[in-house]
Amino acid sequence: MVLRDCNPVYAVVAGDRYHSAPCRPGLGLAFAPKDYLQGNSYRIIFIHVPTAFLAQSIYIMMASAAVVTLVWRMKLADVFVKAVAPVGLVFTFLSLFTGAVWGKPTWGTWWVWDARLTSMLILLFLYGGAIALDRAINDEKSAARAVAVLVLVGVVNIPIIKYSVEWWNTLHQPATFKLTEKPSMPVEMWVPLLLSVLGLYLLFGWLACLRMKTEIVMREQKTRWVRELVMAGRG
Amino acid sequence: MAFDSFSAFIAMEGHGPYVWACYAVFAVLLVGLMSWSSRHHQAVMASCKRRYQQQESSTSARPKQAATFARVEVSQE
Numbered sequence: 001m002v003l004r005d006c007n008p009v010y011a012v013v014a015g016d017r018y019h020s021a022p023c024r025p026g027l028g029l030a031f032a033p034k035d036y037l038q039g040n041s042y043r044i045i046f047i048h049v050p051t052a053f054l055a056q057s058i059y060i061m062m063a064s065a066a067v068v069t070l071v072w073r074m075k076l077a078d079v080f081v082k083a084v085a086p087v088g089l090v091f092t093f094l095s096l097f098t099g100a101v102w103g104k105p106t107w108g109t110w111w112v113w114d115a116r117l118t119s120m121l122i123l124l125f126l127y128g129g130a131i132a133l134d135r136a137i138n139d140e141k142s143a144a145r146a147v148a149v150l151v152l153v154g155v156v157n158i159p160i161i162k163y164s165v166e167w168w169n170t171l172h173q174p175a176t177f178k179l180t181e182k183p184s185m186p187v188e189m190w191v192p193l194l195l196s197v198l199g200l201y202l203l204f205g206w207l208a209c210l211r212m213k214t215e216i217v218m219r220e221q222k223t224r225w226v227r228e229l230v231m232a233g234r235g
Numbered sequence: 236m237a238f239d240s241f242s243a244f245i246a247m248e249g250h251g252p253y254v255w256a257c258y259a260v261f262a263v264l265l266v267g268l269m270s271w272s273s274r275h276h277q278a279v280m281a282s283c284k285r286r287y288q289q290q291e292s293s294t295s296a297r298p299k300q301a302a303t304f305a306r307v308e309v310s311q312e
Contacts, residue, residue, distance in 0.1 A: 029258065030244065033237050040247035043254050047261045090268050098257040105253050203265070207272055214276040221283050230283045 028192035035189075044102040045189075050196040052095035054204055055123060056158055058088040062130075063155040066148035076212075078144035079219070081151060082134055083211035087204060089127040096120055107171050115164035116172035119157055126154040140219070 028046035035042035062084060068077035099117065100110045111117065130147050137143035165174045185193075220226045238244040247254050 029254070031237060034248075039250055041250040041253050043247070043250075044257045047257060051261070087268065090264055094261055094264060097260055101253050101257050105250055203269075207268065210272050210276055214272070214279050217276075217283060218279055221286075226283070227287055230280055231287055 027195060028189070032188050032192050033186070038106055041102060041105045044098050046192055046196050048095055048098040048102060049193060050200040051091045051098065052120070053197055054200050055088055055092040055095055055120075056161060057201075058084055058091065058204065059123060059126070059151075059155070059158060062088065062151050063158075066151040069144055069148040070152070075144075075219070076216075078148070079212050079215045080208070081130070081144075081147060083215050084204075084208050085127055085130050085134070087207050087211070089124065089131065091200075091204075092120065092124045092127055096124060103171075112171055114170040114172065115168040116161065116170050119161045119164050122157050123154075123161065126150070126157060129154075 029043055032043070032046075034040050062081050065077040065080045068074050069081065096117075099120075103112075104110050130150055133150055134143050134147045137146055164170060165172050217226055217230070221230075245251055245255075
């Protein structure tokens, strides 16, 4: 059922974004004007901010799914958590990596143990921990519950990341976008940035659908509907 | 374009290595993630199909053998 429901979404999403999403940061890479203070190194923002944004956003989605797993025992919520955790891990790593490379020409250092960077590193470990814990427990139901608890405990890290630049003195600059204010950057900079975030969201949607399908087929391979689907060559 | 020439685009006024390293790692990891996910999906589908086909051939073959065996037994008696 779920697999078939996923298909149209998957087709629509895959059609557009598969080709265009990874190209979106290119808009900022080549066409946006350079920053008056940081020169051209600021162009890293077009991949740094979207990956960091997605890394936290995916974690919040995982935490919501973890609540569903614990309260309503829905298997699909656990499938989601399991399917997207590696995607979140890659995005978190990317934001840390691009941040470090950006830091070298801007701050003069690859890494500092300040609040924003450290809390982001903890997010990376939380993703890694969730994946490792899931693999360490053989029983599907206990693994689901243990991972859900870990993800929920870790959600306390998200507001720490968000407000770390305001609560503590950090090298990291405060948020570029606020919901209540006009962005402080020119249109030529924030439009590509917004498109990058959007493109990465679409890419994430496609990855989540695909990885969830794989997980569902693996879990339900003894059922008749999966058998029919696989034998018909669909999915 | 915000750059005068292609070489200026590559150099980025000295920031080229940083910017291009970031974009390269970004591209490699995302393409890797996409191809890993779709290959894993195809592999899972293929292994399921193989198992179903094995099950089908073994279940369709077994009753026949049993029947033949039984018939031989009966005819010998």
